[in-house]
Amino acid sequence: MKVRMLTLGGTMTVLMMLSLCGAVKFPSGYRLCKQDDQKCLFDQIATTLSKHSQGIPEVNLAALDPLKIEKMDIVQGDGPINIELNFKNVDLTGLSESEVKKVTGFTANPTKMELSLLIPVASLVGGYKINGKVLILPIQGQGHSNMTMVNCDVHLKWTGKLVDHANGKKHYQMDKLKAGVDTTRFYMNFSSLFNGDKALGDNMNQFLNDNWQDILKELKPAIVKAFAQIFQKVISNVFDKVPYDELFQ
Template sequence: MKVKLLNIGEAMVLLLTVLSFCSAAKFPPGYNLCKQDDQKCLLEQIGTTFSKHTKGIPEVNLAALDPLKIEKMDIVQGEGPINIELNFRNVDLIGLSESEIKKANGFTANPTKMELSLLVPVASLVGGYKIKGKVLILPIQGDGHSNMTMVNCGIHMKWNGKLVDHANGKKHYQLDKMKATVDTTRFYMHFSNLFNGDKALGDNMNQFLNDNWQDILKELKPAIVKAFAQIFQKVISNVFDKVPYAEFFQ
């Protein structure tokens, strides 16, 4: 049996082909990729990602989505009726698995602007907190466990970006900046261990916060939205950085 020896050029082509195959994104079994112009498929597949891959997809750098673990999140409001510094540490965003995807635009052959809209029936941010400052006319301070819940939480994200050459020789989508809006029909808050554990003061403050949730949310919304935009940008960018753009589609 004769064995044909490859010349240097043929060997390089074969090596690049093998490396390209090995570096291709590996999606889970049953994960259906869409054609770029199939809007219906795209909405369904993004929805499936939220509902069926809650533990994330490590192969493509997608973090666990429900709960979405957030190591650090700060909401600082320094002007107006509310003047607080609210620090969250090791909190979970719960509820994204129930998301209904309302819009997914811009996933074209040469993408620049993209947008994604989803409706979360109940979205809860649960975990450790520390707060100090003033809410409307009342001082507030505490350090403990918190729960901030939004009902019918609509999240709309828009971002700019472009395809760039990657070290692997393929083009990746580079996300530059994200803007977001968040709307809700009801906002609930509960903070444990307010005022160094004074139950009467803590209960009264929690009641006050929930009785005045609309005014409080109006003041805090810009800071909340900014914090969430930074979190979602990191989640999405991690996937785009890992997977060549063309490999998201059939």
């Protein structure tokens, strides 16, 4: 099993470097928390997701809802599912409705950090191409797709450290992010399967949704790894842009 590297397209704004002595400017009214103020961090992350889902260019935060993904490839070559699934120009929606469940590690000398979110409905919508076998059935097609998780429980855990930056300040450098994803229901719909044969396509989509638990069990490691890459890119872009101390009061 492997997941090819993905890229985020059209979400990051190229910014001019701030002067070495100047602080990063947050949007008007944006509230900064004290380090270790868990309640404030909970509230502020929730506010960022809901009220700043269009992104915050000043700190290199990408638009979050929808989060635009230029390319994402999932290749599953072992077991009862053997497919190559390529997504192109897809949107991940639902992050603006997230409930923040856990925030830890934002201390004066950070090493390990954690963030847990519950997304009521998370959908990956856009172009796809698929070829291979699902359980006992062949599958192939290209068109528009919708993969939706209900009650999507996302747990992000990463390690890192403060490092000296070219601007003379300390930035948090993320080493590696691991993700966990659980859901109470997984829906799939792929248009234009089997060269547009409606009967075959409808039957396959029905089969996929009737057997969603078995399919998700097989695809979950690859899906989780792909999401880990996406979230690591989004989070590390902020840490790379903003000196760590300037993220707080």
